[in-house]
Amino acid sequence: MLKMTLSALIVGATALTSTVALADWREDVPVFRIGILGGENEADRLREHSCQKDYLENILGVPVELFPASDYAGVMQGLLAGQLEFAGLGSAGYAGIVLQDENAVEPLYTTQQVDGSLGYYSVMYVRSDSDITSLEEMEGHSLAFADPNSTSGYLVPNAELNEMGINPDAYFSQTGFGGGHEQAVISVLQGQYDAGVTWTSGVGDIAEGFSRGNLRSMVDKDLLDMDDIRIIWQSNLITNGPRVIRQDVPEELKSLVMGAMMRLQSVDRDCYDAINDGESMSYYPIDHDFYLPIINMRRQLAGVR
Template identity: 40%
Template sequence: MTTRRALLALPLLATPTILRAQGTDWRGSFRELRLGISSAENERDAIARQQPFAEYMRRKLGVPLRVFRATDYAGVVEALRSDQIEFARIGPANYALAHRVMGNRVAPFAKDIGDDGRTGYDSVVFVKADTPYRSLQDLRGKSFAFADPNSTSGFAFPSYFLRRAGFDPASHFSRTGFSGSHEQSVIAVLNGTYDAGATFWNSPTRGNIQRMEEKGMIPSGSTRIIWTSPEIPNSPWVLRTALPESLRRDWIAAVMALPTEDPDAFKVAASDARGIAPARHEDYLDVIAVVEENQARRRQRS
């Protein structure tokens, strides 16, 4: 599979020898299903994390599932737009991009419930723990790392809400840049490439920094949070609305049943979330407004 951005795939799971009789209408046209993900993790860990979910969906729906990770956030949107994948798990700002280029041809249907019971998360500004920076004011004239132009917590929300707080990134920092991923932002701050950065924070026990500590990628306690954004709605599960109704119905039912029918697969795929809640386009209207304002400002500068 190819798009304008490379996608990395899970190995194709073996096709079951006997397909379920129910729903053979869509199975006759779809010998496999394809899921795209935009992940904060490195390629190896992001792909491996989805393997139990892929196996669950194969058992549940009776056809193989291939999971693709784009090399950047916009790659998943391009794959959806060009009908190269049927489903995706993407960030809220990435959904805003998908809706802008696809309109009603893409729709959200679910979002995770965090371990703290919230259906939202935060963007945080972090610094290296042994630096003197304690506030956004302390970062005047310092360097700042964003994650990706289509990341909600890694760019859209911090750039918008820092401006509203009187700290326009274009003038407050000596320089800004895109690290390429949330993990790379943390690493860049810890190695001194940037003085501060933005990443996502779900709860005191879940988030990018905590996960990197658990994996041994960074020392525990090596960062300090100095700013937290307003709440962001959790990342949506989305699908192409042109898919057969029976396929959409079966996929949604299988996803919503995942936390109870295969809690281990859900725990791995969703990084210890508590459950899954329904999602609607209206849940992301504020994110869409933030993304549109950011884009308008960037166009004015170009």
Template identity: 45%
Template sequence: MKKLLLTLAATTALTGAVQAQEIKEFNIGILGGENAQDRLNSNECFRAKMEEALGVPVKIFTPADYDGVVQGLLGGTLDYAWLGASAYAKVYLTDPEAVEVKLTKQNVDGSTGYYSIGFARKDAGITSMDDAKGKSFAFADPNSTSGYLVPGAELAAKYGTLENYFSEVKMSGGHEQTIVGVANGDFDAGVSWADGLGNWEDGYNSGAFRKASDAGLVDMNDIVEIWRSALIPEGPMVVRKALPQDVKDKVTAVTADLWETDAECAYNVAAGEAKDFVPVEHSAYDGVLAARKMQEGM
């Protein structure tokens, strides 16, 4: 994404120094999915790059749940976040003027989507979602796209009321909690997210399984995939709309060029192997917005 960096640099060269003074700090929200300290560690390199580009203190916030980031963006206390499509839909449906969509993750094969993956312990004898009937099942968070909105809708369409199909339906609190919970036997099965590329034993190329595997929290050979959703549009990286234009341009450029300037940092931010961070439009989320409206009875 070098072209984006050069273009933005040219358009902001004359006004950047002045406009950058309009903000005194910059706050990044990181969705739940792994514990707070791991989220801070994974994104520290990104925070430092943002701070260098903006010339003001940059802080990372790791709310306990997805709604903490959503409310931070809506309330103006957070300036930037990588949202899931469902969390973005909630922000947009609450206040269409709160944020601007900028970028999304591009996978190594050039696609910009991912999957909700159903899984269970290998020794549980559950090899399909049909086998999970009457078992305990974990979703991640009510505002998670792959951890609730999409799998909840697809599974309900096939199996009916999920509280009747499974013996128990729980919200684990995040993707990491679901993965560890299933691996430890706290839940019989659950869903998390992955790009579906590469090898299962590695946690696929990117996603929550890859993060958990890299961190040594789970041995992928101990769990098995039992279900896969339709392709989900990768969530957007958004900036608070009220920010000065040069600030929005700079943070977008830093992110867009991350795979070229610091591949190790990009790996941490992307939750594994990816190709790039590329521009995306609001229209990419029309389907998720419609699903969210239906879910909320709007």
């Protein structure tokens, strides 16, 4: 009888401890706020991420709110100011946060492409009816970057062009920012710029916009026919961007989010594809060191400025 009583007390104490632990982090984080990068229509972004909202609410037991920003800087500042707990970033966006506050966020995982790689490419494109067929023929023509905090839409093409001895400000007749990847493509299609840069997995069927990326997303939404553009330049492989969480949130919450998202492709493949701009293999755990080359590239760009 005494053993049964002690066992009951132990079980009860364990349950109470678990409940208190859950209550503690939920009191600290009563709402889990997710930042969504700009670059496409806000209604589309909210619709695509609504499944993630429902999925995490069920697992975390707290409301989940989505915050689409008009540009990359909005999500970055939201994380730095403690107004967001979680977000997907490009490698340059993560580097930009680290250079402002190295203790602000930590990367949890990235996306693995259908070929198993952990990277993607920046590509320069023109309209298919353009006379421009190469980077060499872009001299004296206008170029639309996507966003100043975009890895593939600014940081990498800017850096690689400079490494080739091309100063974008002098080489092109005009450079500007399209306000996001999707908007930049549209501006080229409408003739506002001669060329633009965006991101793609570089694998899969080119007619579908490849397996993943902005081109694939626009093809899927009937905003782009790949016959209407021509790719004239491709970068070296770029590290896939991370999903990050604020460092100061409770460890239990970090573990719950990491575990839930690493299972997403098995639990709800349609949701997984919807929030990843096309098809990919799975999520892959990474850490800060994975992004050191991009951090150094961004630090160098800041030094040049």
